[in-house]
Amino acid sequence: MRQSDVAAHAGVSAKTVSNVLHDHPYVSADTRARVEASLVALGYRVNLSARALASDRTGFIALAIPGLDNPYYAQLAGHVMDAAAEHDWIVLIEQTRSSADLERAVVHGGGARLVDGVILQPDSISQADLSDRFAHQNLVLIGEGGATASSDHVTTDVVAAAREVVEHLLAQGRTRFATLGIQPHDRADASELRYRGLCQALDAAGVPVRSEYLKGLPRSRRPEAAEAVDQLLALPEPPDAILCFNDLVGSGALARLRERGVDVPTDIAVAGFDDNEESRFTAPPLTSVSWDLEELARRCVGRLFARSRPDGADLPPVRTVIGHRLVVRESTVSRS
Amino acid sequence: MRQSDVAAHAGVSAKTVSNVLHDHPYVSADTRARVEASLVALGYRVNLSARALASDRTGFIALAIPGLDNPYYAQLAGHVMDAAAEHDWIVLIEQTRSSADLERAVVHGGGARLVDGVILQPDSISQADLSDRFAHQNLVLIGEGGATASSDHVTTDVVAAAREVVEHLLAQGRTRFATLGIQPHDRADASELRYRGLCQALDAAGVPVRSEYLKGLPRSRRPEAAEAVDQLLALPEPPDAILCFNDLVGSGALARLRERGVDVPTDIAVAGFDDNEESRFTAPPLTSVSWDLEELARRCVGRLFARSRPDGADLPPVRTVIGHRLVVRESTVSRS
DNA sequence: ATGAAAGCGCTAACAC
DNA sequence: GTGTTAGCGCTTTCAT
Numbered sequence: 001m002r003q004s005d006v007a008a009h010a011g012v013s014a015k016t017v018s019n020v021l022h023d024h025p026y027v028s029a030d031t032r033a034r035v036e037a038s039l040v041a042l043g044y045r046v047n048l049s050a051r052a053l054a055s056d057r058t059g060f061i062a063l064a065i066p067g068l069d070n071p072y073y074a075q076l077a078g079h080v081m082d083a084a085a086e087h088d089w090i091v092l093i094e095q096t097r098s099s100a101d102l103e104r105a106v107v108h109g110g111g112a113r114l115v116d117g118v119i120l121q122p123d124s125i126s127q128a129d130l131s132d133r134f135a136h137q138n139l140v141l142i143g144e145g146g147a148t149a150s151s152d153h154v155t156t157d158v159v160a161a162a163r164e165v166v167e168h169l170l171a172q173g174r175t176r177f178a179t180l181g182i183q184p185h186d187r188a189d190a191s192e193l194r195y196r197g198l199c200q201a202l203d204a205a206g207v208p209v210r211s212e213y214l215k216g217l218p219r220s221r222r223p224e225a226a227e228a229v230d231q232l233l234a235l236p237e238p239p240d241a242i243l244c245f246n247d248l249v250g251s252g253a254l255a256r257l258r259e260r261g262v263d264v265p266t267d268i269a270v271a272g273f274d275d276n277e278e279s280r281f282t283a284p285p286l287t288s289v290s291w292d293l294e295e296l297a298r299r300c301v302g303r304l305f306a307r308s309r310p311d312g313a314d315l316p317p318v319r320t321v322i323g324h325r326l327v328v329r330e331s332t333v334s335r336s
Numbered sequence: 337m338r339q340s341d342v343a344a345h346a347g348v349s350a351k352t353v354s355n356v357l358h359d360h361p362y363v364s365a366d367t368r369a370r371v372e373a374s375l376v377a378l379g380y381r382v383n384l385s386a387r388a389l390a391s392d393r394t395g396f397i398a399l400a401i402p403g404l405d406n407p408y409y410a411q412l413a414g415h416v417m418d419a420a421a422e423h424d425w426i427v428l429i430e431q432t433r434s435s436a437d438l439e440r441a442v443v444h445g446g447g448a449r450l451v452d453g454v455i456l457q458p459d460s461i462s463q464a465d466l467s468d469r470f471a472h473q474n475l476v477l478i479g480e481g482g483a484t485a486s487s488d489h490v491t492t493d494v495v496a497a498a499r500e501v502v503e504h505l506l507a508q509g510r511t512r513f514a515t516l517g518i519q520p521h522d523r524a525d526a527s528e529l530r531y532r533g534l535c536q537a538l539d540a541a542g543v544p545v546r547s548e549y550l551k552g553l554p555r556s557r558r559p560e561a562a563e564a565v566d567q568l569l570a571l572p573e574p575p576d577a578i579l580c581f582n583d584l585v586g587s588g589a590l591a592r593l594r595e596r597g598v599d600v601p602t603d604i605a606v607a608g609f610d611d612n613e614e615s616r617f618t619a620p621p622l623t624s625v626s627w628d629l630e631e632l633a634r635r636c637v638g639r640l641f642a643r644s645r646p647d648g649a650d651l652p653p654v655r656t657v658i659g660h661r662l663v664v665r666e667s668t669v670s671r672s
Numbered sequence: 673a674t675g676a677a678a679g680c681g682c683t684a685a686c687a688c
Numbered sequence: 689g690t691g692t693t694a695g696c697g698c699t700t701t702c703a704t
Contacts, residue, residue: 002696002697002698003697003698004697004698012674012675013674013675013676014675014676014697014698014699015674015675015676015699015700016673016674016675018698018699018700019673019674022699026673026674027673027674028673028674031673031674046697046698047389047696047697047698048450048698049385049386049388049389049394049450049696049697049698050385050389050680050696050697050698050699051697051698051699052385052680052698053383053385053386053389053679053680053681053682053696053697053698053699054679054680054697054698054699054700055680055698055699055700056680056699058385067414068404068410068411068413068414069407069410069411069414069613071405071407071410074404074405074407074410075404075405077404077429078403078404078405078431081429081431090428091429092426092428093413093417093427093429095414095417114384114385222613222614222616222617223613223616251614251617252617254617255616255617255618255619255621258619277405277558277559278558278587278614280558280559280591281558281587281588281590281591281618282591282617282618282619283591283594283618283619285591338680338681338682339681339682340681340682348690348691349690349691349692350681350682350683350691351683351684351690351691351692352689352690352691354682354683354684355689355690358683362689362690363689363690364689364690367689367690382681382682383680383681383682384682385680385681385682386680386681386682386683386696387681387682387683388682388696389680389681389682389683389696389697389698390681390682390683390684390695390696391682391683391684391696392683392696
């Protein structure tokens with residue numbers, strides 16, 4: 001049951017058992033075989049607590065995300081777990097509920113230094129807020145924020161993505177652009193950066209950005225979208241396109257537009273971000289930006305792994321940008 | 337940083353520090369105050385690995401679910417994490433991907449006995465398959481299965497729920513009942529039990545169960561539902577009601593019916609299970625069964641907690657049934 | 673290539 | 689009430 005039991009059974013010392021377990025090079029083939037047989041015979045299983053105490057590495061990493069109720073994060077979590085498993089890491093999921101305090105707590109070390117590293121998707125605190133003195137050594141930031149952070153950083157190019165969506169809408173002849181959950185000077189970087197992409201595309205096309213069309217949302221979820229849609233429809237000249245913070249907002253907006261008898265995309269086109277599976281099944285299916293989440297997860301875990309190695313702590317911070325793809329569906333283009 | 341450091345700082349022994357940390361009764365108010373001051377001054381944080389090694393309790397519990405990509409499980413996970421936090425437990429999420437092997441592995445002890453207990457939602461193995469010799473001591477089964485298991489068991493009354501849905505549909509004048517992902521003799525208990533409820537309601541009403549209307553699905557998700565819907569529509573006499581395994585299937589079915597120009601609920605009524613948030617936003621909104629997931633989570637964690645106490649291991653297995661509620665929406669009843 | 677011994681930070685008996 | 693002592697099972701120098 002313990003290593004020493006296995007050692008006794010195999011007629012070797014505990015150290016040799018440990019060597020076998022860790023694929024240590026200097027073990028004779030003969031000894032290795034005997035030890036492995038005993039391992040199996042006794043049904044040995046490491047005690048991870050003991051290993052962690054002795055080695056000062058726990059085998060856990062934390063993934064701190066706003067919440068699992070957003071399918072985007074749930075999917076991300078799944079990919080991170082898969083990527084982590086490749087390095088024999090177990091993932092602890094921490095829901096920050098978009099609380100800045102909880103996000104900071106995670107950066108500080110998450111309670112009781114029981115993780116070898118942290119992957120944090122900040123939502124309420126901006127990159128700039130994560131000043132260097134707070135930076136946990138083994139921290140990877142996910143996000144769309146600027147390159148100011150001193151930590152490793154795996155990000156999407158959300159400005160470009162937003163620009164592409166808007167260019168697509170412009171190509172469909174749209175001119176009155178509204179947003180849901182996307183605003184300048186938003187508490188969340190993610191909102192602000194989408195706004196920047198919008199402006200870039202509109203400025204290039206000479207189409208004005210009209211502030212009465214820019215609606216903030218208390219939370220970026222389906223139920224919150226409905227009221228904002230009502231406000232847009234109440235305007236003297238309603239928009240003919242709505243750019244939504246993410247697909248949850250898009251889903252809520254589509255439902256409300258349908259209730260109100262507005263035809264999508266004829267009257268108003270709608271687009272979102274994240275490409276949730278649901279968006280293939282909404283009425284109509286929702287045009288969205290798809291991120292390469294598997295790549296994102298692999299990169300995050302990879303950075304953590306690199307830093308956890310000997311000398312890894314000295315590596316300079318790396319910024320990685322992962323790809324995206326605009327998925328056009330019938331919420332922006334009528335089926336011919 | 338360590339307890340002994342705190343002890344030195346406060347001028348007491350490590351044991352006293354430990355006593356303070358554990359709210360041990362016999363500590364003088366004065367000593368307690370001094371130790372707590374030192375705790376704060378030195379920024380002490382327990383080393384959970386050391387605590388786990390010494391106390392033989394890790395502070396972790398595992399939640400084994402098919403996958404986070406189903407919002408039902410994501411929501412459940414959130415509730416379990418909240419309930420666990422009340423007992424200072426940290427939740428390890430294990431995705432079984434509905435693999436019977438992985439589910440069994442979890443029951444066997446989940447890798448490296450690093451959890452104080454396991455909450456398992458079996459999907460591929462039936463309750464009967466979990467024979468006693470496999471039963472982990474601290475195991476709580478979530479499910480709709482029978483009462484045969486020898487472990488603690490927190491369950492919904494899915495038979496009654498299915499019966500209620502069907503009674504509701506019968507009251508709307510429906511007579512030709514189809515199913516998606518619901519069949520007799522299904523590998524999954526969950527499917528079979530829904531079927532049982534269907535039969536009970538139909539038998540009582542004298543409405544026949546027609547086997548050509550019962551469609552199995554490879555997986556209970558949105559994409560899988562479309563093809564099965566096509567098959568139903570191709571029948572000489574299509575159904576006028578579809579009972580879906582869960583809301584994901586319902587969502588996929590609604591999308592396909594819409595594409596095919598079938599009016600819901602006029603031509604065909606559709607109902608599901610789980611009451612995903614999405615179901616309030618589908619076109620039309622989906623009638624569904626809502627479980628009290630928070631209660632479910634609290635009960636599961638509560639059983640684990642009871643068993644983890646001294647003498648808790650001797651407690652007899654408990655079976656708890658949590659409530660449900662039929663949420664009627666426009667997929668079964670036209671807005672007047 | 674293998675063994676001996678120390679110690680990771682904490683908890684739990686038992687003594688005082 | 690508080691201190692002393694002895695491990696928990698593993699890794700890690702350092703010998704051999």
